[in-house]
Amino acid sequence: MGKKKADLLQGTLDLLILKTLTLEPMHGWGISRRIRQLSDGVLEVGQGSLYPALYRLKDRGFVKTKWAISDEDRRVKVYHLTRSGRQALKAEADGFRLFVGAVVQILETS
Amino acid sequence: MNWIRRLVWRFEVLFSKKRVDQELDEELRYHLEREAQANVARGMSPEAARRAALLDFGGVEKTKEEVRDTRGGRGLDDLAQDVRYAFRGFKRRPGFALMAVGLMGLGIGASSTIYSVVDGVLLEALPYPDPESLIYVDSEGSNTYPDFLAWQENLSTVQDLSARAGADGSLTGQEGPVRVRISLVTPRFLALLGGRPLFGRLFDEEDQRENNPVVVLDYGFWVRNWGADQEVVGEQLRLDGEPVVVAGVLAPGFTPPEHVTGPEVDVWTLFDAQGWSAGTRESKTLRTLGRLKPGVSLGVAQAEMDALNASLAEDFPDHFIREDGSPKTFPLVPLRDATVKSVSSTLMMLLGAVGLLLLIACANVANLFLARGTSRADELSLRGALGASQGRIARQLLTESTVLATAGGLLGVAMAVLGVEVFKRFGPGDLPRLAEVAVNPRVLAFSLILAAVTGILCGAFPIAQAVRKDLSSKLREVPGRTTPGRKGNRVRDSLLVTELALTVVLLTGAGLLFRSLLERMEVDPGFHTAERVVLPLEVGDTYSVEARAQFVTDLRARLENVPGVGRVAASWVTPFMFPPGTCCWASRIWPADSEDPGTGKNTFIHPVTEDYFATLGVEIPFGREFAAEDFQGDGMVAVINPPLARRLFGTENVAGRQIMVGGNGPVTVIGVEAGHHHWASLESEVDEGVYVPYQTWGSWFGLLHVVLESGVPLQTLGPGLRAGIAELDPEMAMGELVTMDDFVSRSLATPRFLAILFGSFAAVAFLLAAGGVYASILYSVGQRRREMGIRLALGSRPNQVTRLVLGRAGALGVVGLGVGVAVALALSRLLSGLVWGVSVTDAGTYGGVCVVLAITTLTASWVPAFRASRTDPVETLKAE
Incomplete structure (x- = not known):
């Protein structure tokens, strides 16, 4: 684990989770692994923050849960993106791009 | 759909918390295992992998707690916990909870009761279709039929103009005569107010044109007297001896317009548009109401009315122009205002008074909360030290006060239901719309809002107290060990001052009302009220003028023979039957040797029989009473009263003069x-009056009240009188017998009721204030026990300690009384309409209230003060 890791910006975790779930419904551990993979190990989602985030998203109605059977025959809770979750993702992603663009622009101004 | 899902989830969290927690557990366990497996796959030993995963996880319990925070429903969860906690606390100290609930219940119950009355009487719409457009023509009493016709024909802005005259009479069916309250109305009257027939029909224009003798029966009257027999429609009855046919029965639930007809009407019949009364502007018997046409404002209609009356004034100057030359106006008033105007200020004042009572109760409860808050300061600081945020503690305290206030509110509603019944039973009979008063949803909402406000207000003090101080200082402060800071005391002191001040306001109000009741009772009505009985009769239109005169003569002779009856006399109207200026015949009177004044004050004319003054026990200081010979011949004799004599001749000794x-x-x-x-008013000056022989002046009109000298109980007297009347006229029903004492007493019903109601508010306020002073001083002494102990140990004499406590109480008392007197004086104007015979700033009342309250305050503080002075210093100091 010699790679450099980045801290998650406040608020971006929700965005990442929602994005991850656009591909397919996943259980908690799957989400954390997928984020790590997609970011080439740069983003490590501290699981202590993953579950609170998942429950927060559920309370807001952005994800829904279903029980399913995993590959190794275990009962697991699988998170699905809801329609309003999809809308929220779009809105937040746009906002985030705007934000990052602005930050990058400032950083590259010399 | 999203919100449904969210709602379901919230419910799950709230009600299946255990399952939700288990599922979280399961999820986390799975996560840990997978993480460990992944680590093993990367080459760690299983133990190390598991440890790494756990480390990575950052503490399972912490995550669970965080999940609980974020998953929603936390607020509700906490609330449930707070409520449980509050109940546990109350169970530990039931005295506090009971006291607080009782006080709030009392305040809310009393307020809700009065609010119910205000709501039913003043706020509730009249029970008629489109009630806002109904108007009443205010003609300072009654108007004439020709006026009514002129208005009805010419007003283009008002529709369905209708009028009503009233009478009592006898209705005779198969059984004997029944005394009934009759309303004689124009044809559209009932339809205007949305009256519908249950059976048969109501009146129509043809009935009036054809002069059909038809009656419509009130539903309640029909049920009482015909046992709800439908056959009554079409039945022939006799009303004051005249044959009438029942056209229909009104559907239940029709409320007569009280201001126009009185609260109850048994029989409706048509106003005789061809009769004598209908043809003259001398006979004012009608009350008129109508409906504004759609889109017409009151102002526009009034302008048309004024213009119409101005043109009528050209033809009938006496009638439409006042004594002072100004045109007589007939204001159009919304029917509701006309109905309740006389009582609205009184009711609002009562509401204000009961509001003060509620404030006093609240101040007491707030004081209780404060005292409790101080004694559990250590508990709260401990919770703070353990990490509860100030917001969380505030919420806990607020929950407690809300739970108590909710209980208080429920108790209050129960008390209001009871209170309304008591009010209806014992309230003044002349309060309009009293029958409609009930605890309705608006009243419930009112009570609950009161409860909520009370809860928040009472909770606010301990919260301010708990949040203000920082934790460390509070932990250092052990109750009873340090003397509390001035700040905490200041809140309690100002509550006490407020309570005393409000009590002063209520007590002075009650004092003034009681004094003016006594003043009224002191007034001599000018005749003997004891052992005088009034018998109302209606000598109907079957009697000719002569026959009626003969009947009255025979009646007196017959009734004098009834056992237990002394003198008997009769008149249209006996004393205390009607409020000033309301019945029946008034005209201009002037000395015979001077000119007709043209216009001038109208004096009421009272036709009476022989012995009228002797029977009532009225003295005749100048000249003599009517004698038998005055009733023969032309009857051009009169007895007048002092105000009229003074106006006409400037002196009272005017026997022999001519008018x-x-x-x-x-x-x-x-x-x-x-x-x-x-x-029927002891408070107004004796009005001018002229008394003339009934047989000559009065026998054209059927109204008759017989006054009898008799000390026999009414139920014994009744059958004898009824038999006597039946001998003369078997179809004449007897009105309800009333003693003169009762009549006079009834005229005081409203002032008496107000004095009693206000007095009971004040009495409760007084008890609350006395209790409040006692509890507050007792508490503050308790807080300073150690200080007292030290003072005594250092050589203070017990007297000095007592004086210390009493001095503080005295200072508070002086401020409270001062503020109270100032507020009471400022508000005294509101009482001016109700207080009679004393000034609203009567020094005696204010002084008396202050003395009583000062003594009470000192007495209530003396007990704790005395106990403080007996503190055993050794024991107090050892009690650490």
Whole structure:
């Protein structure tokens, strides 16, 4: 684990989770692994923050849960993106791009 | 759909918390295992992998707690916990909870009761279709039929203009005669107010054109007297001896317009548009109402009315122009205002008074909360030290007060339901719309809002107290060990001052009302009220003028023979039957040797029989009373009263002088009576009056009240009188017998009721204030026990300690009384309409209230003060 890791910006975790779930419904551990993979190990989602985030998203109605059977025959809770979750993702992603663009622009101004 | 899902989830969290927690557990366990497996796959030993995963996880419990925070429903969860906690606390100290709930219940119950009355009487819409457009023509009493016709034909802005005259009479069916309250109305009257027939029909225009003798029966009257027999429709009955046919029965639930008809009407019949009364502007018997046409404002209608009356004034100047030359106006008033205007200020004042009572109760409860808050300061600081945020503690305290206030509110609603019944039973009979008063949803909402406000207000003090101080200082402060800071005391002191001040306001109000009741009771009505009984009769239109005169003569002779009856006399109207200026015949009176004044004050004319003054026990200081010979011949004799004598001749000794009564005369004044009160009001000056022989002047009109000298109980007297009347006229129903004492007492019903109601508010306020002072001083002494102990140990004499406590109480008392007197004086104007015979700033009342409250305050503080001075210093100091 010699790679450099980045801290998650406040608020971006929700965005990442929602994005991850656009591909397919996943259980908690799957989400954390997928984020790590997609970011080439740069983003490590501290699981202590993953579950609170998942429950927060559920309370807001952005994800829904279903029980399913995993590959190794275990009962697991699988998170699905809801329609309003999809809308929220779009809105937040746009906002985030705007934000990052602005930050990058400032950083590259010399 | 999203919100449904979210709602379901919230419910799951709230009600299946255990399952939700288990599922979280399961999820986390799975996560840990997978993480460990992944680590093993990367080459770690299983133990190390598991440890790494756990480390990575950052503490399972912490995550669970965080999940609980974020998953929603936390607020509700906490609330449930707080409520449980509050109940546990109350169970530990039931005295506090009971006291607080009782006080709030009392305050809310009393307020809700009065609010119910205000709501039913003032706020609730009248029970008629489109009630806002109904208007009443205010003609300072009654108007004439020709006026009514002129308005009805010419007003383009008002529709369905209708009028009503009233009478009592006898209705005879198969069984004997029944005394009934009759309303004689124009054809559209009932339809205007949305009346519908249950059976048969109501009146129509043809009935009036054809002069059909039809009646419509009130539902309740029909049920009472016909046992709800439908066959009554079409049945022939006799009303005051005249045959009438029942056209229909009104559907239940029709409320007569009280201001126009009185609260109850048994029989509706048509106003006789061809009769004598209908053809003259001398006879004012009608009350008129109508409906504004759609889109017409009151102002526009009034302008049309004024213009119409101005043109009528050209033809009938006496009638439409006042004594002072100004045109007589007939204001159009919304029917609701006309109905309740007389009582609205009184009711609002009562509401204000009961509001003060509620504030006093609240101040007491707040004081209780404060005392409790101080004694559990250590508990709260401990919770703070353990990490509870100030917001969390505030919420806990607020929950407690809300739970108590909710209980108080429920108790209050129960008390209001009871209170409304009591109010309806014992309230003044002349309060309009009293029957409609009930605890309705608006009242419930009112009570609950009161409860919520009370809860928040009472909770606010301990919260301010708990949040203000920082934790460390609070932990250092052990109750009873340090003398509390001035800040905490200041809140309690100002509550106490407020309580005393409000009590002063209520007590002075009650004092003034009681004094003016006593003043009224002191007034001599000018006749003997004891052992005098009034018997109302209606000598109907089957009697000719002569026959009626003969009947009255025979009646007196017959009733004098009834056992237990002394003298008997009769008149249209006996004293204390009607409020000032309301019945029945008034005309201009002037000395016979001077000119007709043209316009001038109208004086009421009272036709009476022989022995009238003797039977009532009224003295005749000048001249003599009517004698038998006055009733023969032309009857041009009169007895007048002192105010009229003074106005006409400037002196009271005017026996033998001659006057003109209306156009009639000259009439010789044979006597001047002592000046008794004729109207049902002890508080107004004796009104001018002229008394003339009934047989000559009064027998054209059927109204008759017989006054009998008799000390026999009414139920014994009744059958004898009824038998006597039946001998003369088997179809004449007897009105309800009433003693003169009762009549006079009834005229005081409203002031008496107000005095009692206000007095009970004040009494409760007084007890609350006394209790409040006692509890507050007792508490503050308790807080300073150690200080007292030290003072005594250092050589203070017990007296000095007592004086220390009493001094503080005295200072608070002086401020409270001062503020209270100032507020009471400022508000005293509101009472001016109700207080009579004393000034609203009566020094005696204010002084008396202050003395009583000062003594009470000192007495209530003396007990704790005395106990403080007996503190054993050794024991107090050892008690650490």
